[in-house]
Amino acid sequence: MSSPKYITALPITTVSNSSTPHGVTGTPLVTTQSTTLRDFRSHAPGYWPDATKAEWSDWRWQLRHRVTTLAQAEKHLRLTPTEREGLLLTAHKLAFGVTPHYFNLIEPDNPDCPIRRQVIPLAGEAVIAPGEMADPCGEDGHMPVPGLVHRYPDRVLFLVTDRCASYCRYCTRSRVVSGVGDQELETDFEEIYAYLEKHTEVRDVLLSGGDALLLSDAKLRAILTRLRAIPQIEFLRIGSRVPIFLPQRITPELCAMLKEFHPLWMSVHVNHPRELTTEVRDALGRLADAGIPLGNQSVLLAGVNDNPDTMRALIHKLLRCRVRPYYLYQCDLIHGSAHLRTSVTKGLEIIEALRGHTTGYAVPQYVIDAPGGGGKVPVSPGYVVYHDKEKVVLRNYEGRIFEYPEKPGPAATLVSPEAILDY
Numbered sequence: 001m002s003s004p005k006y007i008t009a010l011p012i013t014t015v016s017n018s019s020t021p022h023g024v025t026g027t028p029l030v031t032t033q034s035t036t037l038r039d040f041r042s043h044a045p046g047y048w049p050d051a052t053k054a055e056w057s058d059w060r061w062q063l064r065h066r067v068t069t070l071a072q073a074e075k076h077l078r079l080t081p082t083e084r085e086g087l088l089l090t091a092h093k094l095a096f097g098v099t100p101h102y103f104n105l106i107e108p109d110n111p112d113c114p115i116r117r118q119v120i121p122l123a124g125e126a127v128i129a130p131g132e133m134a135d136p137c138g139e140d141g142h143m144p145v146p147g148l149v150h151r152y153p154d155r156v157l158f159l160v161t162d163r164c165a166s167y168c169r170y171c172t173r174s175r176v177v178s179g180v181g182d183q184e185l186e187t188d189f190e191e192i193y194a195y196l197e198k199h200t201e202v203r204d205v206l207l208s209g210g211d212a213l214l215l216s217d218a219k220l221r222a223i224l225t226r227l228r229a230i231p232q233i234e235f236l237r238i239g240s241r242v243p244i245f246l247p248q249r250i251t252p253e254l255c256a257m258l259k260e261f262h263p264l265w266m267s268v269h270v271n272h273p274r275e276l277t278t279e280v281r282d283a284l285g286r287l288a289d290a291g292i293p294l295g296n297q298s299v300l301l302a303g304v305n306d307n308p309d310t311m312r313a314l315i316h317k318l319l320r321c322r323v324r325p326y327y328l329y330q331c332d333l334i335h336g337s338a339h340l341r342t343s344v345t346k347g348l349e350i351i352e353a354l355r356g357h358t359t360g361y362a363v364p365q366y367v368i369d370a371p372g373g374g375g376k377v378p379v380s381p382g383y384v385v386y387h388d389k390e391k392v393v394l395r396n397y398e399g400r401i402f403e404y405p406e407k408p409g410p411a412a413t414l415v416s417p418e419a420i421l422d423y
């Protein structure tokens with residue numbers, strides 16, 4: 001393997017330049033031993049040693065060099081039989097595609113790598129477990145116009161594209177995303193604008209897909225301009241995983257353009273602290289500097305982030321990137337997702353381990369998108385122990401019990417922990 005044409009700023013673990021003992025070429029860039037969850041690291045150029053710095057920093061180069069085939073994946077990774085089988089399925093299901101930036105985070109020899117589990121398909125994706133659905137959030141039933149989901153009273157979800165920078169194996173919209181699934185996304189832009197002009201109750205539009213930030217600046221500007229021309233629309237949001245999969249896309253020009261459409265907020269999607277590389281941190285910084293409030297939506301995934309230590313590292317690192325941990329989603333009941341789902345009990349344990357033990361800004365709201373189209377339902381550990389006309393009895397993060405009067409009256413009183421037995 002030839003030497004990189006530029007030097008990475010942060011230490012990364014590199015090993016022999018020759019083939020690894022099992023015959024896989026490429027440089028294993030990440031090992032669990034060498035990586036702390038707290039640090040921001042760059043892994044460029046990693047498996048692409050011949051990329052120039054200009055190429056690496058060009059988001060279109062990143063898209064052109066995505067890893068999209070079994071042959072490309074196994075050039076660098078030692079694949080398990082179930083991963084190989086999973087990769088072969090992707091011609092007819094959610095496509096396989098990973099940007100070089102993100103692919104560099106995958107440990108080549110570790111099938112349990114939390115980054116790998118998110119983007120390398122497994123054979124289990126072909127198995128439909130009881131209760132799983134093609135459209136677990138019931139979006140199709142709430143689509144008054146193709147490409148527009150109107151489920152909540154004052155806000156809509158506008159699906160502007162079916163493409164993403166990389167594809168997440170648990171994607172709730174995998175039936176339409178990536179262009180190879182059972183359904184096609186046929187967004188009717190003009191009909192959507194007409195619908196929004198008529199529906200004056202809609203004050204909040206969320207652009208998603210697919211990923212809106214894959215559109216060119218000009219196309220995105222055209223959409224935002226049309227939306228801003230609708231008088232009652234107060235609030236624009238973009239839901240995007242591009243800052244994580246493709247941080248190069250967050251150019252100064254894009255940020256300057258987005259800034260013209262304030263108030264504009266963005267929800268990003270990070271599941272594991274290692275996804276927060278130096279490039280991602282800097283991209284998030286550019287968005288924050290453009291005055292865009294940033295929130296994070298994580299999905300609770302087995303073997304990725306289903307333990308308090310990983311989640312704590314993630315939320316603390318997000319705050320350092322000026323991103324507020326916003327939602328922790330229970331993984332939707334999407335077809336073939338059983339191997340990535342974990343129990344609600346586990347989610348509650350994680351929240352219990354965070355709430356009160358760290359700053360409230362860092363603790364996301366745990367939610368379940370009610371199967372079939374019920375919308376997001378917040379789920380919390382039981383902090384309200386008892387509630388009647390007189391009082392509410394509360395349990396704090398240490399397990400201590402307090403009473404608060406239901407009506408104005410005496411101040412809250414600390415009762416003995418044993419008193420909980422009475423409730």
Ligand code: SF4
Nearest residue numbers: 164167168171210241
């Ligand atoms: S980025 Fe979002 S829409 Fe795209 S595959 Fe991942 S979860 Fe699905």
